[in-house]
Each structure stands twice: as structure tokens, then as C-alpha cells.
Amino acid sequence: MFPLLQTYLLFLLSFIILTSFMISFKLISFRLKIKKNLPSPPKLPIIGNLHQLGSSPHRSLQALSQKHGPLMLMHFGSVPMLVASSAEAAKEIMKTHDLKFANRPKSRLTETLVYGSSDITFSPYGEYWRQVKSIAVVHLLNTARVQSFRQVREKEIGLMIDTIEKSHDSLIDLSDLIFWLVNNIVCKVSLGRSYQGLKFTNLLARFVNVLGTLCVGNYIPWLSWIDRLSGLEDKAGKVAKEFDEFLEVVVKEHLDKRRKRIDHSDKDDQDLVDILLDIQRDDAIGIALQRDTIKAIILDVFVAGTDTTYASLVWSISELIRHPKVMEKLQLEVTEVAQGRSMIYEIDLEKMEYLKAIVKETLRLYPPIPLLIPRESMEDVKVMGYDIPAGTQTIVNAWAVGRDPTLWEEPDEFKPERFLNNSIDYKGLHFELLPFGAGRRGCPGVQFAIVIYELALANVIYKFKISLPNGVKAKDLDMGETNSITLHKKSPLLVMATPRF
Template sequence: MASIQWPYEQLKTAFSVSTFHQYLFLFLLVIVVLKLTRRPKIKPSFNLPPSPRKLPIIGNLHQLSKLPYHSLRTLSQKHGSLMLLQLGQTRALVVSSPDAVREIMKTHDITFSNRPKTTAAKTLLYGCNDIGFASYGESWKHKRKICVLELLSPKRVQSLSLIREEEVAELINKIREASLSDASSSVNLSELLIETTNNIICKCALGKKYSTEDCHSRIKELAKRAMIQLGVVTVGDRFPFLGWVDFLTGQIQEFKATFGALDALFDQVIAEHKKMQRVSDLCSTEKDFVDILIMPDSELTKDGIKSILLDMFVAGSETTASALEWAMAELMKNPMKLKKAQDEVRKFVGNKSKVEENDINQMDYMKCVIKETLRLHPPAPLLAPRETASSVKLGGYDIPAKTLVYVNAWAIQRDPEFWERPEEFIPERHDNSRVHFNGQDLQFITFGFGRRACPGMTFGLASVEYILANLLYWFNWKLPATHTSGQDIDMSETYGLVTYKKEALHLKPIPFFL
């Protein structure tokens, strides 16, 4: 699982290297302190948002827990929905209310559309030459247009239905075989979901007829490693003068090793696709993502193509698996809701030999289950961080340029002002509700909002809905022998680029026979 590595961990590692390095570290730290004390201050006339009390040097870093969206909500409840933090040398604005998000989107969206360039993103994504981490501008708009219109459009998503069907059928067969071989054992559903969603994005992106299975496997493994590393906050990210610590701990070397391996594999895949394009004339429905990206009219550089492919792997599989894992966990904790969802799925599928995607359009309650899961457990609880392009006035406060911006979607989607009994899993709240997660209803921003909203919403939802419908249709689910009730399920989280259950979800499948 991915986990954010805060600078403390790297600093501790640096201290343990040798006595010489300890003294060197302390010497350079004194220099840093002197530089910081001479750093230009913000104009006293600025009306800055309120801030918690901070410590010298580290600022508010010590107030962030392993689940920062939890601790940020607690701090915001005391200091306000617009709150300024000092994270090392980085100034960060924390946004925790729909009203503030609305003002950003309606009035200042362009100003808030930049991304901070972390060490990991610069190393792994060709200098932030992708869609997720690139700064707002003409190059970014061109790449996003290709993704929205060509890679992730509703028509393209529909054309990939056969891949989803094949991979989900394989998932169901694996679960069925495991249940028949040992009726008393449970399966690691979390692991199976990650494998399936990885397979789907791999075949959609690379195409199963071009690359070997070995190449698929290696790219999935490296993409997983890149996903974990993209969640790392290095010492240099928070203390630029201490960037050398990241070399000392080996963090930079790890980034470069992952980048080098991925870069070589993507070169191989692109060359293979170009060779196949020269000898075949593919119709549009047979094109995978690489085929589309290497078309001459795409005007993308080779590095731009590779960075977009990595975006697809990182964002396209882990978020989907996370949503499915939380949905199944919540349903197991609520047996009546599980039965209601299964009854609906089986009603509309009937006696057919497989679940068809057209059936899903009628499954209103199952879609409510998915919406409620995404409300309670957004895969990216702080969304992707933003950075202000210039100074701006927000909520009556002055926000300086180059301020890091965290939007706490997790806190907003549990705000009692907008949600009744917000901590409870209640799919029925979405029945006939006009509140949706499409970026317009700002109390529900799982997929972001404005120009930097996630372009892969349609693609991700198609996989979540189809996989969940199959899990509910083909099996009755029981808790493992170690659990007496659904309340025994550990719902604690692990935070990273994507938030998962801390403990993998193990369930006992009982095949449902027609």
C-alpha cells in the first residue's frame, strides 16, 4: 500500500548514517536557520488566514498525524475553514468548506490551477510533463483535451467494455475456484481487486495484442512502485536547503531507478506500437491508449506520451480498487443494505449467464451505494494539491503567490452543515438526490472541481459499477471465522497517494447458483 513519508522519517535516517554526517547535518542546519531568519517577511498589511501556533523551523509539521486529513479537520474546526500552515519552509492553505471551494471555482479557478512540483513528480514524470502534476498552461490544456476527447470520452469508455468483461470474468472465476476448493476459507478481496483493476488499465492502455505478458507484468509492478513514490514528501520538498538529505537517505536514487526502468519499458512499448501501426490499419475501436497518443496529429513529445501513460496507470487502477474495497467493507458492516443491493442486482440481471453493462443503468440503489462510499471514503481525501499562481483575495483573506493549497474533501464530505448523520453509511440519502460528485455540487468533490477536476471519472465509474455488480450477483458474502459481526471489520485507513483500508479485506464467498 502507498504511504506518505513525511520529512521526519528521512531526517531520522540521515541521523543514523554516521557520526560524521550527524555533525555535518547540524552544521548545515545552523546555516539554514540563519538563512531563514533573514528571509523576506510577508507584508504586514496582508490579512492572512488564521494559523495554529507553530514551532521554529518546522512550523506546523508536528501537528500533522499519519492521517493528515483527520488532523487538518480538527485544526480547521478550531481555526476556521480557511487556515494557513507553515510546513517547514512551505506555506500551505487548507480549505475545508464548500463555500470557500465555490469561491475558488467561480472566481479564482485559474489562479488556483497550478500544481506544486515535488521532487518525486519532477523525477518520475519527466519534469512534471504530464496532466496530473503539470502547471496550468497551453501545453497542459492540449494534453487534457486529448485525454478528455480521445482516451477517456464516454464513447471510448464504452468501446473498452469487452476488456472489463474479460477481466471481471477472470476475477469471478478465481473467487469461485477458491470457494469450491475450500468452502471454509476466505479470500483476500483487496488483493484480487487491485490485480483486476491493474489488468484492466494495463490492457486499455497498452493493448493485449502488442505487448507480451511479461512486459505487462513489469509495467504493473513499476507503476505500483511509482504510485507509492509519488506519495513521498521528501525533506527537500519541505526544506529546500536540506535537499542533500534525500541523496544521503537514498530517496533520490530510488526515484531515479524507478524512472529509468519505466522509461525503458515505455520506450519498448511505444516502438512496438509504431511497428504494428505500420503493418496494420486499426479501426478506432481497436486502438488502445498508446495507439492514440502516438498518432501524428497528437503533437505530443515522446516524454509527454510516457508521462501521460504513467498518469493513467497511477490514477486509473488504485483509485478504483480503493473505492471497491471500501464499498464491500461498508456493505459487510450493514447486512440489510448488502441484501438490498444484491436483490436489486439479481432482479435486473435475471437468469442471464453474465452481467451486462446495460443492466447497470437500472441499478439505482447500487449506484447510491457507490456514491455513499465515495462520500465517506474519497480515494484522495486531500485531492491533488494545488499552488497559487499569484497573490489572491479569498474569503476576505490575502493568499500569497506560490502558496500550497490542500482542499480537504474528506472533511467537506462529512460536514454536518450539509450532510445529515455525516459519519454514517446511508446510501438511501442519495435516492432522488440532486447532489452529485461531478464537480458542480461543492459539498461532494471526490473527483475534484474546476479546471483540475479528474478527467477519468467516467472511466473509473464504469469499472467500479461493473465489478461491484458482478461481486454482488455471483456470490453471497460471509465474514471470516475470526469475525462475529460486521462491526469487527477494521475500518482504519492507511494514507498515501490513495487511501486504502489498513487491513486487507478478507471475506468468504459462497457461489450463487441460478
């Protein structure tokens, strides 16, 4: 028996050595294709630089860029990864060579979670992606459509204000209230009604958590068994199944409602599912819109719209608590604009320059997705003088760009005044501020998210004096981050809310 065991161990050792040699040879060959060697942190056999990501990859990659430069070639397992950490590098990738970097790399998790990556965010570049992107831009998230949901936003924000007022100066979990505010708005706009309960909250949290988990099989395919052993594949499968069952019920409810409705021309109360079903019925985009595509697009709007907007609102209010003079200045602005009315309305937002500066400053410090969704080069391309081969995955560290000391004075300080009389915006034209990406792969839902963000923030600050409980000092507020695809505040925001009037 022992000779057999020795033979097995010898075979295993030989296999590992041979595999390591093949991977090293592949990586060396890849580096030889780069005529001008890119700065590259030292890497280990097999895993490459994966060990250097740490618990906060955006922070770890920023630290590495400060040592090795704003454009680095790293290796996540056997996958070459170009990491951009400056506005100049981001501009070359997302503007100068936007088309060449317009592809998305294949991911085992998104294949499972998002209907074979058939949504807008993760689908590979090509005709199919162009068609689903046009659905969002032309039919779902255009200016007129976003404005048509004004009453939904104002009503839900009014209900949240009522809930806070009824707290009678008791401790409230503002993180939880903001989550349900954003969730209710997004649900009513996209699905036609709200969906509440712990089961629903847990499903969304699990989806985001799984999506942000490192999948070993993406980078070292022959070690994909680790994802099975860790339970990641099983978790992804269960979340995908539960979300599909939920979305299937939503689509069936809409189809049943349409069958019962006599007048099909009434579009006043349409939600996004209704619009997608109209496109499917009328064949309005020239391709057959499959059931799974409808569910994938709705999943995109629902998850991204809820998770990122909710996270940004919590960060804004947290920073205002920590900076009472900024809070006071914002309260003066919203009070002057409101002119004694019961709440701030959307028509008022354009008059609030300081509010908009606070939103920009929050997005600079806390971009919702700090490492923008990876891209992949579709052909050989030269970036900042370096020759990058086709098939190179690429990450833009929006968090590092937003804290670059060569771009921003006191980059780690919350100073909204820096955006007053400043043309820099977050819409993808200024590469110093990239919370929503830029170019072809920029987020199509910016306008949809920002109006919720601004309106909710303006009304909470207008109506209430927000303070920390039990004499906790503002400077001691926990600003720790979660380790996920979205940058969330780690601990809930527990506050006292006292009516101002």
C-alpha cells in the same frame, strides 16, 4: 584541533540562527501581505507546521480546521499553504477563482517520476497543459471511447467471477483479485494487453508509495540533503527508470505492430497508445507530441486508473460486509435487474439507483485522494474575505468536506440512503462531494473509472454472498488506512464467497 572544532560549531550555530531569522522574516513578511489575518495554527521555526501533519494528514488537518476554521494559513517549512476544509472554501478555489488557482506547484518528486511533470495531472498551467488535457478529454476518455471498451470490462469481470467461483468456499484475498481485475482492464485499454507478476505489482506499489512520501526539499530547500540521506531521491530515480524502461518497451511494441500492419485505417482494436501515436503522426493537436509526453500521459491513465478505482472498490465491499442490511438491499436490486441472466451488463447500470447511492456514499467517506492534488495561486486573490497572495500553495481536504457535520447528518456513518432522491453528484458540480476534484484541474477520467467500479461491484454482489472467515464479526473488520497519496484499506480483505445461485 579543539579551537578549530569550536570555530566550526560557532559558525554552524551562527548559520542556523541567521537562517531561522531569515525564514521567520520571510514568513512574517508574507503574513503582512494578508490584509485580513487568516486563522493559522501556531508554527515552529524552520519546519513551520510540518510536525502537525502526523501519520494521517487528512485527519490531522481536519482536526486543526475544527479548531481554527474551514480556511487556514499554514506553513510547510518556508512554503505558505492555504488549507480548505469546507464546501464553501472549496467552491471559491475550484469554481469562483478556478483560473487563478489552476497552477500546480513544482515538486521534486513529480519532476523525477513523471518526465519533468509533463503529464496531465502535475504539469503547470499554460498552453502545454491545455494541449495534453485536450488529448485526454477529446481523444482518450470521451464518452464514445469509454463505451468502446465495454467488451474488455465485461470480459475481465467475467473472468474474475469465474476465479471466485472456483475457490470452492475457501478463503480468498478479494483485495488482490480486485487489484488484478482493475489492472487488467486498464492495461488492455491503455497498453493493449495485460501485464502480470509480482515485479509489476511491486513497481506500481513503489511508484505510489514514493509519490506519497513527504519530500523535505520541497518545503525547506536547504535541507534537501535529508531526501538524499533517507534514500528518497534514490528510490524515486529507480522507480522512474524502471517505469520508463517498461513504457519504452510498450511504445516500441506498438510501433513495430504498426509497421507490420498493412491496413492502417483499422481502428477497431486501438488502445490508448495507438491513439497517441496517431495523434503524434498526424500532428493532430498543433504541437509536436514528444515520446516522453506519450509515456507521461499513459503513466497518468495507468497509475491513476488502477490505484484509485481498486481502492474504492475494496472500501465499498468492506462497508457492505459491515452493513448486511445494505448488502441485502443491493442484492435485491441487482437480482431484480438481472432477471436471471448470468451477469450484470453495462446497459443495466442506469437502472440501479441504490448501487449508485452506495458508490457515492463510499466516495464521500473514502475519497481516493483525500487531500486533492495541491494547487497554486497565479495571482493575488480574495478567498472568503481573505487576501491571498500569488504563489500560495493550496490544499482542498476532500476527506474533511465529505465528513463535515454541517453538510451531512451522522457524517461518519455509512448510509447510502442519503443519496436517494438527492441530486448531489461526484462530477465536480457539487462541492459537498469532491472525490475527483472540480474545475479545470478536475480528473478527466471520472467516467472511465466509475463504469469499472459500478460494473464490478454489481456483479460481485449479484453472484456471491460475501462473509468474513472463521466467525469474525462484521463490526470487527479492520478498516485501518494506509498513509499514502491514495486512501487504501491497510489490511487485505480476506473473505468467503458463496455462490448465491
